Amino acid sequence: MEYKEIEEDVKKQLSEFRFTHSLGVAKKAVELAKIYGVDEEIAKKVGIAHDVAKEMTDEEMLEYVKENNIPIDEIEKVKISLLHGKIGADIAGKKYGFTKDMQDAIIWHTTGRENMSMLEKIIYVSDKTEENRKGNRFNVEKSRKMSKENIDETLIFLMDELIAYNIDKNAIIHPKTIEARNYLLLNR
Numbered sequence: 398m399e400y401k402e403i404e405e406d407v408k409k410q411l412s413e414f415r416f417t418h419s420l421g422v423a424k425k426a427v428e429l430a431k432i433y434g435v436d437e438e439i440a441k442k443v444g445i446a447h448d449v450a451k452e453m454t455d456e457e458m459l460e461y462v463k464e465n466n467i468p469i470d471e472i473e474k475v476k477i478s479l480l481h482g483k484i485g486a487d488i489a490g491k492k493y494g495f496t497k498d499m500q501d502a503i504i505w506h507t508t509g510r511e512n513m514s515m516l517e518k519i520i521y522v523s524d525k526t527e528e529n530r531k532g533n534r535f536n537v538e539k540s541r542k543m544s545k546e547n548i549d550e551t552l553i554f555l556m557d558e559l560i561a562y563n564i565d566k567n568a569i570i571h572p573k574t575i576e577a578r579n580y581l582l583l584n585r
């Protein structure tokens with residue numbers, strides 16, 4: 398599907414707030430795609446679609462994974478909203494014709510994983526550093542600047558922030574995030 402058509406469909410699924418965030422992610426993904434040598438059109442499509450499932454209710458998400466035979470892990474059973482990655486990827490594959498690589502970038506934008514592809518890294522970082530993101534949860538000033546210089550260091554920084562935030566809140570940390578961060582540190 399063409400970018401414009403995807404954008405129009407995504408707009409129908411999301412609130413204005415989330416759609417604006419998605420436009421920001423698409424824009425940031427293009428910026429990073431240029432720097433890190435990824436197809437800009439692909440980055441833009443994945444960016445606009447990454448949160449397409451984000452505003453489904455917990456009930457809708459659980460029903461969707463059941464009907465579409467999407468496996469769910471122990472942590473997703475508790476933090477149901479994490480499933481918007483897997484579900485969004487499934488929707489984007491079926492509705493927008495996304496390839497496996499594009500779907501993977503949607504799946505892993507929530508937790509990261511070991512040995513991420515450049516497209517996966519771009520979407521992960523764009524999600525946290527796009528221009529509309531407010532507040533200091535991901536230290537946006539610093540991470541925005543970093544993202545243009547070294548994407549792996551940006552990922553480590555963002556994961557550190559996320560892990561620290563979750564510890565502070567006494568919240569669960571997905572092991573995939575730990576695995577992603579360890580892999581980046583080992584290959585620094």
Ligand SMILES: [Fe+2]
Nearest residue numbers: 447448451506
């Ligand atoms: Fe998301």
Ligand SMILES: [Fe+2]
Nearest residue numbers: 418447448524
């Ligand atoms: Fe997002």
